[in-house]
Amino acid sequence: MTIAVYAGTFDPVTNGHLDIAVRAAGLFDKLYVAVAQETGKNTLFSLEERVQLIRQELSGVANIEVVSFDGLLVDFAHKIGANTIVRGLRAVSDFDIELQMALMNKEMAADLETVFLPTSPQYLFISSSIIKNVASLQGDISRLVPERVLLALEKKLSQI
Numbered sequence: 796m797t798i799a800v801y802a803g804t805f806d807p808v809t810n811g812h813l814d815i816a817v818r819a820a821g822l823f824d825k826l827y828v829a830v831a832q833e834t835g836k837n838t839l840f841s842l843e844e845r846v847q848l849i850r851q852e853l854s855g856v857a858n859i860e861v862v863s864f865d866g867l868l869v870d871f872a873h874k875i876g877a878n879t880i881v882r883g884l885r886a887v888s889d890f891d892i893e894l895q896m897a898l899m900n901k902e903m904a905a906d907l908e909t910v911f912l913p914t915s916p917q918y919l920f921i922s923s924s925i926i927k928n929v930a931s932l933q934g935d936i937s938r939l940v941p942e943r944v945l946l947a948l949e950k951k952l953s954q955i
């Protein structure tokens with residue numbers, strides 16, 4: 796059985812992340828979408844909120860399970876029996892850091908492979924930060940995030 800893990804902060808999940816998750820689910824028997832508890836980022840949404848938002852969007856994909864994790868990704872991958880780490884690649888600028896992470900993960904866990912999927916072109920330019928920034932300034936992000944995320948962002952931003 797091929798088990799893969801796709802990890803991120805997902806603060807919040809965007810259509811770009813969902814695109815990678817759904818396509819990766821087609822390549823493996825099981826895909827864990829793993830929401831990182833602590834990544835050094837000051838998150839807008841709590842861990843529970845980030846998990847809930849992404850879980851709602853992926854509940855229709857039978858072989859995807861959304862979970863949270865803390866600590867090293869390679870340790871979590873071993874715990875769930877994953878043999879592959881999935882990463883999305885956007886621009887060339889992602890490559891340096893992605894290669895660094897893939898090699899560091901390989902150094903720590905030689906049995907794990909990292910697989911890169913190119914992000915679909917319509918999502919090449921987005922990140923959770925740019926989504927939050929544009930949303931906070933009332934810009935239109937409706938094509939870039941699911942409806943429920945849009946509503947959650949509006950609510951959260953109105954509270955701060």
Ligand code: COA
Pocket residue numbers: 802803804805806809810811812815831834836866867868869883884885895896897899900914918921922923924925
């Ligand atoms: N569509 C839209 N946005 C995307 C995207 C896509 N396909 N792929 C990446 N992004 C965005 C993310 O939302 C994120 O935006 P932000 O910086 O505004 O939050 C940014 O691009 C960077 O993405 P990523 O590199 O996946 O960072 P992340 O914070 O989401 O996740 C972890 C990083 C959790 C995977 C990594 O920190 C980790 O593995 N942590 C565990 C600890 C560990 O093992 N450390 C050692 C690693 S070698």
